[in-house]
Amino acid sequence: xxxxxxxxxxxxxxxxxxxxxxxxxxxxxxxxxxxxxxxxxxxxxxxxxxxxxxxxxxxxxxxxxxxxxxxxxxxxxxxxxxxxxxxxxxxxxxxxxxxxxxxxxxxxxxxxxxxxxxxxxxxxxxxxxxxxxxxxxxxxxxxxxxxxxxxxxxxxxxxxxxxxxxxxxxxxxxxxxxxxxxxxxxxxxxxxxxxxxxxxxxxxxxxxxxxxxxxxxxxxxxxxxxxxxxxxxxxxxxxxxxxxxxxxxxxxxxxxxxxxxxxxxxxxxxxxxxxxxxxxxxxxxxxxxxxxxxxxxxxxxxxxxxxxxxxxxxxxxxxxxxxxxxxxx
Amino acid sequence: xxxxxxxxxxxxxxxxxxxxxxxxxxxxxxxxxxxxxxxxxxxxxxxxxxxxxxxxxxxxxxxxxxxxxxxxxxxxxxxxxxxxxxxxxxxxxxxxxxxxxxxxxxxxxxxxxxxxxxxxxxxxxxxxxxxxxxxxxxxxxxxxxxxxxxxxxxxxxxxxxxxxxxxxxxxxxxxxxxxxxxxxxxxxxxxxxxxxxxxxxxxxxxxxxxxxxxxxxxxxxxxxxxxxxxxxxxxxxxxxxxxxxxxxxxxxxxxxxxxxxxxxxxxxxxxxxxxxxxxxxxxxxxxxxxxxxxxxxxxxxxxxxxxxxxxxxxxxxxxxxxxx
Numbered sequence: 001x002x003x004x005x006x007x008x009x010x011x012x013x014x015x016x017x018x019x020x021x022x023x024x025x026x027x028x029x030x031x032x033x034x035x036x037x038x039x040x041x042x043x044x045x046x047x048x049x050x051x052x053x054x055x056x057x058x059x060x061x062x063x064x065x066x067x068x069x070x071x072x073x074x075x076x077x078x079x080x081x082x083x084x085x086x087x088x089x090x091x092x093x094x095x096x097x098x099x100x101x102x103x104x105x106x107x108x109x110x111x112x113x114x115x116x117x118x119x120x121x122x123x124x125x126x127x128x129x130x131x132x133x134x135x136x137x138x139x140x141x142x143x144x145x146x147x148x149x150x151x152x153x154x155x156x157x158x159x160x161x162x163x164x165x166x167x168x169x170x171x172x173x174x175x176x177x178x179x180x181x182x183x184x185x186x187x188x189x190x191x192x193x194x195x196x197x198x199x200x201x202x203x204x205x206x207x208x209x210x211x212x213x214x215x216x217x218x219x220x221x222x223x224x225x226x227x228x229x230x231x232x233x234x235x236x237x238x239x240x241x242x243x244x245x246x247x248x249x250x251x252x253x254x255x256x257x258x259x260x261x262x263x264x265x266x267x268x269x270x271x272x273x274x275x276x277x278x279x280x281x282x283x284x285x286x287x288x289x290x291x292x293x294x295x296x297x298x299x300x301x302x303x304x305x306x307x308x309x310x311x312x313x314x315x316x317x318x319x320x321x322x323x324x325x326x327x328x329x
Numbered sequence: 330x331x332x333x334x335x336x337x338x339x340x341x342x343x344x345x346x347x348x349x350x351x352x353x354x355x356x357x358x359x360x361x362x363x364x365x366x367x368x369x370x371x372x373x374x375x376x377x378x379x380x381x382x383x384x385x386x387x388x389x390x391x392x393x394x395x396x397x398x399x400x401x402x403x404x405x406x407x408x409x410x411x412x413x414x415x416x417x418x419x420x421x422x423x424x425x426x427x428x429x430x431x432x433x434x435x436x437x438x439x440x441x442x443x444x445x446x447x448x449x450x451x452x453x454x455x456x457x458x459x460x461x462x463x464x465x466x467x468x469x470x471x472x473x474x475x476x477x478x479x480x481x482x483x484x485x486x487x488x489x490x491x492x493x494x495x496x497x498x499x500x501x502x503x504x505x506x507x508x509x510x511x512x513x514x515x516x517x518x519x520x521x522x523x524x525x526x527x528x529x530x531x532x533x534x535x536x537x538x539x540x541x542x543x544x545x546x547x548x549x550x551x552x553x554x555x556x557x558x559x560x561x562x563x564x565x566x567x568x569x570x571x572x573x574x575x576x577x578x579x580x581x582x583x584x585x586x587x588x589x590x591x592x593x594x595x596x597x598x599x600x601x602x603x604x605x606x607x608x609x610x611x612x613x614x615x616x617x618x619x620x621x622x623x624x625x626x627x628x629x630x631x632x633x634x635x636x637x638x639x640x641x642x643x644x645x646x647x648x649x650x651x652x653x
Binding site: 041078 | 351354355358360361364365366368371372374375376377378394395406423431443446447450451452455456459465466468469472473475476477478480481483488490492505520523524529531532537542543552555577584585589591592604613618621622624625632637
């Protein structure tokens with residue numbers, strides 16, 4: 001009986017070997033048939049892409065590592081991917097004494113949400129108005145928005161208008177208002193309306209006696225939710241990452257948004273470090289003990305957490321928005 | 330007779346009814362657009378009038394801005410003369426334009442190549458992973474990115490200098506040597522933007538009808554031939570539009586990149602100063618309203634002419650691909 005079993009096994013082995021060879025042939029023919037690239041070419045491409053993707057992500061990982069590196073190790077060894085000693089001192093320091101950070105975080109969140117809501121509403125209404133083919137001022141208003149993409153007055157007049165005309169200096173509105181509309185986003189929304197809302201729908205609604213506002217809210221908004229979500233996400237990103245308006249208009253630290261706070265501690269730390277040689281050895285060693293470097297890196301990392309968390313959303317609507325935007329309206 | 334008469338009465342009745350409803354509709358739609366219109370006028374069109382500042386010797390009067398504007402005397406092209414007398418005008422123009430030209434070309438070639446490569450990879454899941462990683466830098470601000478650069482290029486602590494020291498090389502004062510910065514800035518610009526553009530082109534490639542490729546394969550076309558004769562031509566509308574948009578902005582630089590990454594190091598200005606940073610610094614740091622207005626005017630006007638010109642050129646080549 002064991003002899004039979006051995007015979008059976010060898011027959012099985014040869015069968016699987018042949019099967020494997022056939023499968024390999026089959027796969028090669030499949031590749032050729034579907035027009036896919038050869039295996040070696042695929043491997044080369046994968047290596048290249050891995051390198052490029054690493055290049056894109058590595059700096060971010062370095063910052064995370066640095067935020068968990070012990071401060072003295074940084075002072076002695078500098079920045080490294082493999083720290084000799086790790087520590088959570090930076091994060092403890094921030095959570096204990098970081099009321100400025102918290103304030104800036106809240107400011108950023110407030111500005112982002114307010115600005116996005118106001119902006120998306122204004123842009124959606126504007127886009128709907130210029131989308132309507134029977135709107136009397138359609139051409140003029142389209143030109144009004146589009147022209148600003150080609151020509152603008154520059155920094156100086158913009159600053160003058162915001163500070164002298166509108167008195168926005170050092171107010172939270174200076175962070176919100178100058179950024180709430182983007183002509184490019186309006187065009188994206190308009191194209192989205194054009195491709196996803198059939199004219200007949202609007203016509204029948206008008207015949208049923210619905211007013212424009214009603215059509216907008218009850219028909220247009222629900223259908224175009226993906227488009228609006230795309231605009232909202234882009235707008236959120238712009239607001240969250242904005243530091244320029246703060247640099248121009250904000251003086252009081254309690255109004256510093258997060259990105260501007262990161263900018264300002266860059267210089268302060270430089271100042272501290274540049275002057276450390278003038279301090280006594282005792283003062284210098286005390287400065288070293290405070291988690292300056294790792295705390296800065298921790299702050300940078302914390303500021304990117306909301307973006308990283310919302311990243312799946314961004315990815316999903318991002319490509320959609322680009323595709324719609326690339327269709328010339 | 331009755332027909333015509335009756336018809337006229339009927340049509341008159343209906344026209345006035347229609348126009349009332351359409352006027353109401355127009356009014357409502359205009360109301361909708363009104364906030365936007367107000368915003369555009371305040372934040373975009375009134376500042377355009379401020380371009381006139383470039384022709385005035387702006388002096389602050391205690392009665393507020395409008396009074397200061399009125400009381401400052403017209404100096405014609407004085408501000409422009411001062412601006413172009415300096416060497417700065419040449420440097421900032423050269424930097425802005427040359428960087429943009431090189432980056433437009435590089436970005437186009439590399440992102441299309443990346444997109445085609447992403448499309449050809451066997452494992453689609455892996456392709457998605459690469460995409461996720463590649464577009465991540467796009468979502469970070471230049472402030473955050475400048476910290477990244479500093480982590481690598483810091484003189485005493487940076488990773489690069491440590492590696493150099495390990496190989497016995499002297500550490501380089503990265504933030505003091507302008508000669509490295511064209512490369513550093515280029516690398517950073519690619520780092521932030523390539524993934525974004527590549528995914529964009531990838532979406533366009535995915536929209537191409539596969540029957541084109543099938544037909545080509547039946548005819549015995551190789552991969553390269555397929556790319557050359559199918560993919561690239563079908564991508565060219567998108568490529569042209571994007572390039573045209575970029576060329577129209579050749580006089581404008583990414584302020585975030587040029588202001589944050591070099592960390593305001595004056596030693597690097599030869600390589601890192603662009604029109605936008607010059608306008609900002611001469612306005613906010615030096616308080617020179619005349620010069621900064623003149624530089625801003627210079628940028629806006631030439632930028633506008635370039636957009637019109639590039640659009641006209643594209644219109645001549647292929648009217649479908651023009652912007653307007």
